[in-house]
Amino acid sequence: MLELRPNCELCDKDLPPDSTEACICTYECTFCASCVETVLRNVCPNCGGDFVSRPIRPTVARRPGVSLAHDPASTRRVHAKYSREEIEAFAAGVADIPSEKR
Ligand SMILES: [Zn+2]
Ligand SMILES: [Zn+2]
Numbered sequence: 309m310l311e312l313r314p315n316c317e318l319c320d321k322d323l324p325p326d327s328t329e330a331c332i333c334t335y336e337c338t339f340c341a342s343c344v345e346t347v348l349r350n351v352c353p354n355c356g357g358d359f360v361s362r363p364i365r366p367t368v369a370r371r372p373g374v375s376l377a378h379d380p381a382s383t384r385r386v387h388a389k390y391s392r393e394e395i396e397a398f399a400a401g402v403a404d405i406p407s408e409k410r
Contacts, residue, residue, distance in 0.1 A: 309379060310365075311336050312325045312362070312365060312380075312382055313336065313381075314382060314384070314385055315338070315386065316343055317337060317339055317386050317388045318343045318347060318348070318388050318392070321340045321342075323340060323362075325365055325376055325380075325381040328361070330362035331344045331360065332360060332362045333357045333358065334357055335354065335355050337352050337355065338386065341361075347395065347396060348395065349399040349400075350407075351398065351399040351403050353390050353395040357410060358410075365379065365381075
């Protein structure tokens with residue numbers, strides 16, 4: 309199941325489960341749309357992959373046992389293990405490669 313992480317791993321902005329600004333890579337690395345656009349250049353600094361908008365888990369159980377209340381968001385804040393300079397340099401080397409060729 310997708311881990312709904314509570315913050316942007318770069319700027320630490322809160323990204324609650326109903327945020328429309330949360331972006332994820334295939335490894336569930338989570339960043340805000342602003343960081344993805346301006347700093348990361350759509351390159352995940354942890355895996356080099358691209359991002360999509362994080363889907364929003366429904367708050368209403370429209371099927372039995374399936375909702376945000378049954379499977380709540382993570383509360384464990386995650387922080388990038390690279391400096392902003394390292395991240396920008398990494399993005400510069402990868403951003404121009406189409407995601408399907410990374
Ligand atoms: Zn951010
Ligand atoms: Zn990643």
